[in-house]
Amino acid sequence: MIETRDITLKYSGSKGIFDLNFKVEKGEAFGYIGPKGAGKTSTIRVLMGLSHSSKGLATINGLNCFNKAAAIQKITGYIPEQTSFFDGMRVKEYLNFISRMRGSSGSKKTELRDSLIERFELETRGKIENLSNDMKQKLAIVTAFMHDPEVLILDEPTNGLDPLMQSRFVDLIIEEKRQGKTILMATHMFENVERTCDRVGILKEGRIVAQDDIIQVKSAEIKSYFVRFEDHPNLEQLKKYGFGYKQFSEKDYEILCQGDRIDALVKVLSHEKVLVFNSNTQTLEEIFQKYYSKEAINA
Numbered sequence: 001m002i003e004t005r006d007i008t009l010k011y012s013g014s015k016g017i018f019d020l021n022f023k024v025e026k027g028e029a030f031g032y033i034g035p036k037g038a039g040k041t042s043t044i045r046v047l048m049g050l051s052h053s054s055k056g057l058a059t060i061n062g063l064n065c066f067n068k069a070a071a072i073q074k075i076t077g078y079i080p081e082q083t084s085f086f087d088g089m090r091v092k093e094y095l096n097f098i099s100r101m102r103g104s105s106g107s108k109k110t111e112l113r114d115s116l117i118e119r120f121e122l123e124t125r126g127k128i129e130n131l132s133n134d135m136k137q138k139l140a141i142v143t144a145f146m147h148d149p150e151v152l153i154l155d156e157p158t159n160g161l162d163p164l165m166q167s168r169f170v171d172l173i174i175e176e177k178r179q180g181k182t183i184l185m186a187t188h189m190f191e192n193v194e195r196t197c198d199r200v201g202i203l204k205e206g207r208i209v210a211q212d213d214i215i216q217v218k219s220a221e222i223k224s225y226f227v228r229f230e231d232h233p234n235l236e237q238l239k240k241y242g243f244g245y246k247q248f249s250e251k252d253y254e255i256l257c258q259g260d261r262i263d264a265l266v267k268v269l270s271h272e273k274v275l276v277f278n279s280n281t282q283t284l285e286e287i288f289q290k291y292y293s294k295e296a297i298n299a
């Protein structure tokens with residue numbers, strides 16, 4: 001389990017992360033989302049023991065992230081935002097070196113490593129310095145997953161990957177979650193978060209502004225539906241029950257409905273003959289943008 005209690009890390013000016021509280025339970029995938037500069041990497045550096053928070057406590061499986069960083073690194077797969085390797089080494093040589101350092105070898109681990117190499121089509125023959133950026137990202141993925149860690153801390157893990165590789169990565173995360181791994185994934189790739197994570201924390205200017213179940217986050221927001229009626233509908237009913245709408249023509253409407261009031265909308269519409277009913281579902285990205293809109297700031 002990953003837990004932070006009031007962690008604060010201040011940089012010069014008013015930048016940093018402030019009083020962050022979140023928990024990622026065993027077997028859960030937590031999407032940590034926010035735009036550039038929101039504080040995702042700073043949080044992750046505290047979790048990996050690479051930065052010391054000035055206040056608060058961060059733990060992974062009960063181990064203090066700062067004092068027990070070495071023990072945490074053994075049980076954790078970490079993908080940093082900026083990958084850095086020993087460039088002069090060959091890829092295979094590097095992977096062998098990391099396995100030895102971790103004391104993680106054996107035929108099962110080698111099998112796992114080779115399956116990851118195959119899955120991500122990692123080029124292993126040459127020197128690391130000659131790898132393209134996407135190959136380096138694949139190397140970071142293989143390095144993070146090959147010791148079958150209990151905890152995964154991933155900072156923009158799909159950086160630079162093409163859509164096919166992103167999709168393979170999503171499948172990998174789903175498999176890891178099924179195996180009971182604890183996963184924290186910082187990203188701006190909302191689609192990947194929607195497909196893999198159970199909960200999200202939305203970070204804004206170093207503070208968590210929302211933290212919830214993905215379904216809850218989405219259902220708390222207003223959804224819009226395109227509705228075509230056979231005849232001019234009874235607008236009084238829509239107004240009476242508080243549904244906003246936009247009229248496109250005599251029979252075509254966009255109706256706005258809070259995620260938890262769908263049942264009431266269906267009841268109102270049951271008095272009309274509906275020809276078309278299309279949901280304009282919001283993506284997590286649209287929801288996220290709301291937290292950055294002026295209204296959200298003033299809320």
Ligand SMILES: Nc1ncnc2c1ncn2[C@@H]1O[C@H](COP(=O)(O)OP(=O)(O)OP(=O)(O)O)[C@@H](O)[C@H]1O
Pocket residue numbers: 011012015016034035036037038039040041042043081
């Ligand atoms: N060592 C540092 N010294 C001063 N300011 C820093 C330092 N590291 C980060 N910052 C600032 O703190 C804020 C949070 O940065 P952080 O890298 O944690 O954000 P992020 O959400 O990971 O964004 P990105 O995706 O760009 O890395 C930014 O405004 C950044 O410029």
